[in-house]
Amino acid sequence: MENRVYNYLNEKAPPVREDRLKACSAFGGSCCALSEGIRKGCLNGTRRQFSQTQGCTLVLSLAILNTVRNAVIVVHGPIGCGGGNIFFAGISKMFKQLRDPKAEGLIWINTNLDEADSISGGEAKLKEAILFAEEEFRPEAIIVVNSCVPAIIGDDVESVAKDLQKRIAAKIVTVHCEGFKSKIMATAYDSVYHGILRNLVIGNEKPQKDFIDDEERYKAELVKSKTVNLLNVSSMSHSDELELKRILEALGLKVRILPCYSTPEDFEEIHEAALNVSICSTHDDYFVGHLKEHYNIPYILETIPIGIENTNKWVLDIAEHFGLRQEAQRLVEYETRELNKALEPYKKALANKTVFLAGGEIRVLATAELLQDLGLEVLGMKGYHFDEFGEKLIPTVKNNDKMVFNIATGQPFEQSNLLKNLKPDVYVGHVGGNVWAAKQGLPVFPIFSQAVNYMGYSGVFEVARRLNRILKNNSFNKNISKHTRLPYYDSWYEEDPFKYIENQGK
Amino acid sequence: MGKFVDRPKYICAMGGAVATLNALPGVVPILHAAAGCGFNISNAINGGGGYVGSGYCGGQSLPSSNVFEKEIVFGGEGRLEQQILSTMEIAEADIYFVITGCMVEMIGDDAVSVVKRLNKGKRLFAADTGGFRGNSYKGYDIVLSKLFSEYVQTGLEKDERLVNLWGIVPVQDVYWKGNLRVLKKLVEGLGYKVNTFFGEDETLEDLKESSKAILNIVVSDTYGIDAAKTFKEVHDTDYITTDFPIGDHGTARFIKEVGTALGASNEVINALIKKERKRYYGYLERVVDAYSDFDLQRYAVIVGDANYTQGLTRFLSDDLGWLPELVIINDLLEEEQKEFLRRKFSDYESGIKPELVFDTDASSVLKHINRHWEVNKNPRYYDSMTPAFLIGSSFEKETAQKIKAQHLSVMYPVSNRVVLDRAYAGFEGALTLTEDIFSVLLESR
Numbered sequence: 001m002e003n004r005v006y007n008y009l010n011e012k013a014p015p016v017r018e019d020r021l022k023a024c025s026a027f028g029g030s031c032c033a034l035s036e037g038i039r040k041g042c043l044n045g046t047r048r049q050f051s052q053t054q055g056c057t058l059v060l061s062l063a064i065l066n067t068v069r070n071a072v073i074v075v076h077g078p079i080g081c082g083g084g085n086i087f088f089a090g091i092s093k094m095f096k097q098l099r100d101p102k103a104e105g106l107i108w109i110n111t112n113l114d115e116a117d118s119i120s121g122g123e124a125k126l127k128e129a130i131l132f133a134e135e136e137f138r139p140e141a142i143i144v145v146n147s148c149v150p151a152i153i154g155d156d157v158e159s160v161a162k163d164l165q166k167r168i169a170a171k172i173v174t175v176h177c178e179g180f181k182s183k184i185m186a187t188a189y190d191s192v193y194h195g196i197l198r199n200l201v202i203g204n205e206k207p208q209k210d211f212i213d214d215e216e217r218y219k220a221e222l223v224k225s226k227t228v229n230l231l232n233v234s235s236m237s238h239s240d241e242l243e244l245k246r247i248l249e250a251l252g253l254k255v256r257i258l259p260c261y262s263t264p265e266d267f268e269e270i271h272e273a274a275l276n277v278s279i280c281s282t283h284d285d286y287f288v289g290h291l292k293e294h295y296n297i298p299y300i301l302e303t304i305p306i307g308i309e310n311t312n313k314w315v316l317d318i319a320e321h322f323g324l325r326q327e328a329q330r331l332v333e334y335e336t337r338e339l340n341k342a343l344e345p346y347k348k349a350l351a352n353k354t355v356f357l358a359g360g361e362i363r364v365l366a367t368a369e370l371l372q373d374l375g376l377e378v379l380g381m382k383g384y385h386f387d388e389f390g391e392k393l394i395p396t397v398k399n400n401d402k403m404v405f406n407i408a409t410g411q412p413f414e415q416s417n418l419l420k421n422l423k424p425d426v427y428v429g430h431v432g433g434n435v436w437a438a439k440q441g442l443p444v445f446p447i448f449s450q451a452v453n454y455m456g457y458s459g460v461f462e463v464a465r466r467l468n469r470i471l472k473n474n475s476f477n478k479n480i481s482k483h484t485r486l487p488y489y490d491s492w493y494e495e496d497p498f499k500y501i502e503n504q505g506k
Numbered sequence: 507m508g509k510f511v512d513r514p515k516y517i518c519a520m521g522g523a524v525a526t527l528n529a530l531p532g533v534v535p536i537l538h539a540a541a542g543c544g545f546n547i548s549n550a551i552n553g554g555g556g557y558v559g560s561g562y563c564g565g566q567s568l569p570s571s572n573v574f575e576k577e578i579v580f581g582g583e584g585r586l587e588q589q590i591l592s593t594m595e596i597a598e599a600d601i602y603f604v605i606t607g608c609m610v611e612m613i614g615d616d617a618v619s620v621v622k623r624l625n626k627g628k629r630l631f632a633a634d635t636g637g638f639r640g641n642s643y644k645g646y647d648i649v650l651s652k653l654f655s656e657y658v659q660t661g662l663e664k665d666e667r668l669v670n671l672w673g674i675v676p677v678q679d680v681y682w683k684g685n686l687r688v689l690k691k692l693v694e695g696l697g698y699k700v701n702t703f704f705g706e707d708e709t710l711e712d713l714k715e716s717s718k719a720i721l722n723i724v725v726s727d728t729y730g731i732d733a734a735k736t737f738k739e740v741h742d743t744d745y746i747t748t749d750f751p752i753g754d755h756g757t758a759r760f761i762k763e764v765g766t767a768l769g770a771s772n773e774v775i776n777a778l779i780k781k782e783r784k785r786y787y788g789y790l791e792r793v794v795d796a797y798s799d800f801d802l803q804r805y806a807v808i809v810g811d812a813n814y815t816q817g818l819t820r821f822l823s824d825d826l827g828w829l830p831e832l833v834i835i836n837d838l839l840e841e842e843q844k845e846f847l848r849r850k851f852s853d854y855e856s857g858i859k860p861e862l863v864f865d866t867d868a869s870s871v872l873k874h875i876n877r878h879w880e881v882n883k884n885p886r887y888y889d890s891m892t893p894a895f896l897i898g899s900s901f902e903k904e905t906a907q908k909i910k911a912q913h914l915s916v917m918y919p920v921s922n923r924v925v926l927d928r929a930y931a932g933f934e935g936a937l938t939l940t941e942d943i944f945s946v947l948l949e950s951r
Contacts (some may be wrong), residue, residue: 050592053570056542059549078608078637079511079838080518084546086919087553089513090900105904107869111510112838118612118638129510136512136869148540149608149638152578179542180574180609410545410566413596432548432566435559487534487563487597500592 006289009198012158013176014190014286018044023184023387027407028414028498031400034407038391043407047183050500054410056179058147059084060188063234065175066092066106067260069099070140072133072170073108076126076157077147078118082110095450098238099261109133113149123155127164134168141200141264143173151178171264173199184385185409186282186360193287196259200267202294227254227273228318229297231284234260235360235448236455243456244279244305247315250331251324259287271295275321279314279455280304280362281389302392304362305455307370308336309396335457343374346464351375353471356422356437358382358406358415358429359447361390367428367447367463368397374464379422380404382415384430406497412436416486417497426471441481443474508838512867513901515554515811515836515918516678518637521547522645523605525555528564529676529683529704530713532600535563536593537570538586538617539607543637544568554900554919555677569593573610582615590624600710601657603649604632611636628657628714641838643729646675650703650733655740658717665718669693669768670701672733673726673747674931678811680920684929689725689751692761692932695778696770717741723764725750725931727846728812728837749850750813753821753936754786760932786933793944802947803827805891807909808860809834809871809898810917812843814930816850818897818916821936823854826943830860831891832878834871839864871898871905895943912946 008014017023024043027034037043058081065073066088075082085108093105109132111125126144133142146157161172175195177188211217228248232241245255256273258266276291276299278284288299300318305311312332319328354377357364361383368378378397383390386407394400404422408414412433419427419440427437428445438444445467448454453462516522520539524547527535537544548565552558560567571589573582586604594602606617611634621632633652635645650672671689676682686705693700701712701719722737722745724730734745746767751760758779765775796802806822808815808830815833822828833851844864851862863874879891894911896902900921906913915922916930916939929935 049588050596051570051572051589052566053537053544053548053568054541054566054572055545056540059542059546074510078518079514079516079641080521080543080547080550080637082546083514083517083521084549084553085513086517086921087549089919090903090921093904107513109510109512110514112508112514113638114508114640115636115638118608125510132510132512149612152609152612180540180578183541183572183574409541412566432545432560435565436567487567487599489596489598492596500596 004289006286006293008194009202009290012174014187014194016182017184017187017190017385017387018182020190021387023186023385024407025183025385025409026501027386027405028501029405031394031403031405034386034405035391035394038386038388043386045503047502048411048500049502050413052411052413055185057177057182057185057188057191058082058145058179060185061145061175061177061192064189064192064260065143065145066108067095067234068141068143069096069103069261069263071264072137072139072142074111074126074129074133074142074144075108075147076111076113076122076144076150076155078113078149079110081147082108082145091450095238096261107137118149118153121153121155122150123160126150126155126157126160130160130164130172131168134170139170141173142168142170143175143195146174146176146178148178148180151176171199171204173264183409186385189283190286193290196267197287197290200264201270204268205271206268223254224272225274226252226322227256228275228277229270229273230255230257231276231278231287232257232260233280233283235450236279237450237452239453240455240459243453243458247331247456248277248318251315251319251322251328253318253322271297273297275300275318277318280360282360282362282387285389302389304366306363306366306459307373308339308457308460309369309373310366311456311460312336339457339460342461343464346468347375349468350464350471352377353425354379355426355428356380356382356419356424357447358427358433360384360430361386362393363447365390365393365397370460370463371428372398374467378403379424380406380418382406382408384409413488413492414497416440416488417493417495420493426467436486438477439481439484439486441478443470443477445470512869514641514866515899515901516641516643517547517550518641519639519645519648520605520607520635520637521550522642522675522678523633523635523649524548524564524568524645525551525642525677526646526649526675527603527605528561530710531708532710534593534597534599534602535568536590536602536604537568537607538582538589538604538610538615539570539573540609541570541572541574543607544570551677553921556680556920556923556925558677558925563597563599569597578609578613581613582610583620586610586615586617586620587624590620590630594626594630600629602630604630605635605649606632608636608638631656642678643675643837646678647730647732650730651736653713654733654737657714658741659714660717660741662715662718664720665699666720667697668699668701668719669721669723670703670716670719671723671725672703673724673730673813674704674750675729676704678918679813680918680925681928681930681935684927685931685935687927688929688932688934692757692778692782693723693764695781696761696765696768696774698768717743719743721746721768723748726813727850728839728843750817751932752817752930752939753825754783754933755824755855756817756820757782757932757936782933786937789937790940793940796944796948802944803829804893804895806830807832807834807875807894807896807911809896809902810836812837812839812847814917816847817931819851819860820854821939823856823858823860825936826940827856828895830858832861832863832874834863834865834874836866838866868901871902872908875905875909914943914946
């Protein structure tokens with residue numbers, strides 16, 4: 001990974017992850033086969049003969065972009081594109097107001113391309129929408145999110161944005177996230193960062209102020225030398241941010257949190273940092289790679305601070321960079337000792353419970369390690385996609401040779417088959433996939449929440465506490481499972497759960 | 507040509523089609539579309555539909571061909587055929603219904619021909635529902651029209667006591683199932699059997715034989731009309747359109763219109779109205795103490811779809827004795843549809859004449875309110891539009907706070923309430939609505 005080149009910013013859109021990372025979206029089998037497949041790059045072309053709907057890059061791009069404060073989103077597409085925002089409109093405001101009590105709710109405009117536009121082009125409507133956004137809301141940024149239809153009819157979104165930029169105050173950010181282009185939903189992260197880098201970061205640096213004397217300059221440089229950009233993700237909570245900030249501040253570092261829930265202006269200072277700290281390589285490699293390329297800012301990328309072991313490694317890696325290894329070692333030992341004391345009663349309650357996990361590759365693997373540490377037995381895992389970043393984390397999970405691995409974005413039919421036969425005591429899963437496990441009667445622990453703490457040391461305690469609570473009474477799901485059924489024929493559960501996956505070279 | 511929409515309260519034709527098919531018993535939709543379509547649609551359905559959930563085979567379980575660059579370049583019919591056959595192998599349903607997204611239509615895939623080729627008779631259907639064809643309501647009409655013309659049997663003998671009723675769009679009307687239950691019961695009160703297709707205890711068999719009905723009642727002047735025309739063409743069944751009824755004034759009119767169209771006698775009609783009124787006012791009477799003691803009359807602003815705004819305004823004006831000031835309809839409508847709707851807001855018994863505005867944009871609501879009622883320029887005495895109540899969707903919560911009005915989400919999207927078997931239609935629904943509105947007024951106690 002160290003030798004990967006990040007030089008894509010002259011293009012209007014980033015490459016898809018199928019090409020850039022040889023990522024895989026369809027697989028079922030053992031962890032060894034998965035590891036080997038990824039290393040050889042032979043899982044790249046796998047596909048399903050039966051498939052269910054899944055998120056696209058536009059949907060996931062919005063999940064991040066919706067969090068940006070003082071911005072208006074323009075979804076360029078037919079009237080349904082971006083409609084999923086209806087789900088997030090209400091809570092988005094609440095989360096933004098945790099950062100700024102005056103923050104406005106989520107505003108998005110759909111350009112409403114109709115049949116005639118699909119033939120004659122939609123640039124005029126896009127212009128109208130951008131001008132409306134400027135006049136009506138006076139935002140700091142107008143973020144244009146491009147969908148499939150205008151990409152096919154050849155709307156020149158970049159030119160529209162360039163022309164209008166001369167006339168309006170808001171910065172126009174273009175994000176090319178046409179859903180049909182990539183099976184790997186996480187390509188969205190690259191699309192979003194690509195738009196941010198091109199329109200808000202590079203060439204937009206806040207001018208360095210004139211220093212009165214060397215002392216002032218020295219102070220500014222000292223601050224910069226202790227400043228880290230902590231890159232958050234839209235699936236984490238405000239309390240996660242506070243916990244990670246607490247840990248880094250304990251090392252004497254100054255923490256700036258981006259990109260979620262920040263304002264467009266915040267990106268103008270991003271280069272004033274000594275280190276970029278990612279909490280998820282799947283989320284950030286494209287961003288930190290380019291920032292290194294342009295500003296020579298080093299980065300920490302490979303660990304997610306979920307679970308004691310991974311959090312410790314994350315803290316030590318960061319400390320190492322600042323020459324604070326000893327201080328960090330003391331901190332880590334203290335935190336681990338205190339936390340382990342607090343975990344004792346939960347470890348007793350959770351010992352030997354079996355679990356199946358589903359979610360993003362990095363989060364799933366880190367959570368598996370966390371749960372093993374609590375005494376649970378991991379029967380299997382499902383990652384939304386898989387690439388070298390996940391492959392590197394596999395060794396952190398014990399007994400992984402005995403587990404089943406499913407790589408699937410959504411595709412609950414494979415999971416339903418697996419769960420029916422594995423019969424775990426608890427299911428840890430992703431939004432949208434949880435309902436199917438619940439209808440099978442399993443207790444469900446959601447693998448992410450924007451409302452509760454999951455990361456850092458306090459996060460481990462919260463996970464243990466919540467998991468223990470959820471397991472205390474599963475009556476609701478049990479009742480439901482007796483009176484509803486999943487849409488599959490009974491015979492499906494007798495089949496190989498991965499029978500519809502093609503060319504995975506088994 | 508339409509314009510952009512600021513925070514649309516509907517999704518695309520394919521979204522409406524998914525919601526419609528999910529609401530039918532024994533049907534599994536197959537999306538021939540880009541991967542994100544079904545996912546995005548499902549978020550909008552669940553998150554705006556009072557947490558209606560994924561249902562039997564919705565949400566992330568929606569079968570979808572998930573076309574990518576390869577199919578966009580080389581065509582996706584082969585992939586669709588594979589997806590249909592595999593879906594029929596794994597997912598259990600009486601009917602499989604293929605619906606298409608924008609991309610596959612733009613590259614010229616012909617889903618209808620693929621389905622014809624596969625020759626699965628009345629188990630497999632297809633319709634073009636590309637998102638650029640229109641919004642959710644359009645998808646409802648497309649699916650119903652298809653089922654009426656290809657699934658419903660022709661040549662059946664008419665049943666003089668059977669009618670069909672629709673025009674209540676699943677999910678876009680968040681209380682569709684409850685509302686259909688109430689309306690069905692009302693028409694049964696006139697002595698008829700009623701198919702509503704999407705209501706409780708409805709079966710596909712009933713839908714298949716719905717051509718036996720002697721009349722189609724479309725409880726809307728805006729939604730389900732194309733489907734009624736198709737039904738008329740194929741099965742020669744007449745249809746009437748009626749206003750969506752809420753409360754005594756709306757529902758008595760509904761009963762009279764439907765009764766008259768069916769040739770029911772005045773005695774039957776009046777007896778039914780009398781019976782319903784007795785129960786209605788028997789309960790409504792309870793709130794008189796609170797209404798009078800605390801002065802619970804309110805100015806009202808109503809923002810939402812064509813069906814509900816009409817029914818709600820009549821209910822507030824003529825049943826509750828409130829003061830509807832401003833009505834904003836957010837639908838995408840043709841000029842003639844607007845003209846037709848305008849007439850619905852001017853004949854109240856109370857004599858109240860609310861202003862009616864057609865505007866699709868969420869940000870317009872506050873602007874219209876400020877224009878409609880003179881803003882406070884700080885004179886010593888100012889007659890403000892207070893106390894006020896804003897009935898709309900979750901989107902209007904913020905606007906309500908800005909004008910210091912109380913608020914209830916009734917129309918799509920409803921993201922701040924869970925809706926199960928609730929109904930707002932008819933006499934029965936009006937009681938529930940009264941409970942909900944007055945509970946908001948009294949929640950600080």
